[in-house]
Each structure stands twice: as C-alpha cells, then as structure tokens.
Amino acid sequence: MSPARVGRNGALYTPHGRVNILRAEFKADFAPFDADCDCYTCHNFTRAYLHHLFKTGEILGMTLATIHNIRFIVRLVDNIRASIADGTFYEFKQQFLTDYYSK
Numbered sequence: 001m002s003p004a005r006v007g008r009n010g011a012l013y014t015p016h017g018r019v020n021i022l023r024a025e026f027k028a029d030f031a032p033f034d035a036d037c038d039c040y041t042c043h044n045f046t047r048a049y050l051h052h053l054f055k056t057g058e059i060l061g062m063t064l065a066t067i068h069n070i071r072f073i074v075r076l077v078d079n080i081r082a083s084i085a086d087g088t089f090y091e092f093k094q095q096f097l098t099d100y101y102s103k
C-alpha cells in the first residue's frame, strides 16, 4: 500500500504492523508515536496529538502521518539494501515479515 495513502487515513507503519492512530487507546498517550523512529513527526509530536488531529479532521494529521510512513519505507529500503550488500537479505526478509505480521 502507498505510505501516503494509508497515512492520510490515519494508518501509520511500525516494525510490528500498521497501527490506526484513531484508536481510543491513543487519546491520552503522550509518548512519541515510535520512539525508535527518527522522522520529524516522531521527534516533535505525541500519539495523543496525532489522534486529536485525525479526530478533528485537521489536515496536519495527514501530513505528519505521511512524513512518518515515507520515512519508515525509506529506512526499510535502506535496510534491505544493506542486507543485500552483506548477503543477509533472506534472513532480514524473514525477520521483517515475522515481526510485521506478528499481531
């Protein structure tokens, strides 16, 4: 799926699958969306704020979710490229898919 398209609908990628920021559990969750992510969204905004932006229909929520999802894909492709270079692609692929679809 397109990272921008799913982001506009409130779905954000994580190493453990897609998460919908509209879920009620995020309403008062003041942690970064993904503490291990180095994107602008995760460095500057909380899960609760992203939840609020989507609940109120603020366009900024879509922008911030898209920034996170595109950064997630860029890091994933960087990791794929590195695993190909060092000959561990199949192990990387297996681990990524196991983690991503673990829920």
Ligand SMILES: [Zn+2]
Residues within 6 Å of the ligand: 033, 034, 037, 038, 039, 040, 041, 042, 043, 067, 068, 069, 071
């Ligand atoms: Zn992020």
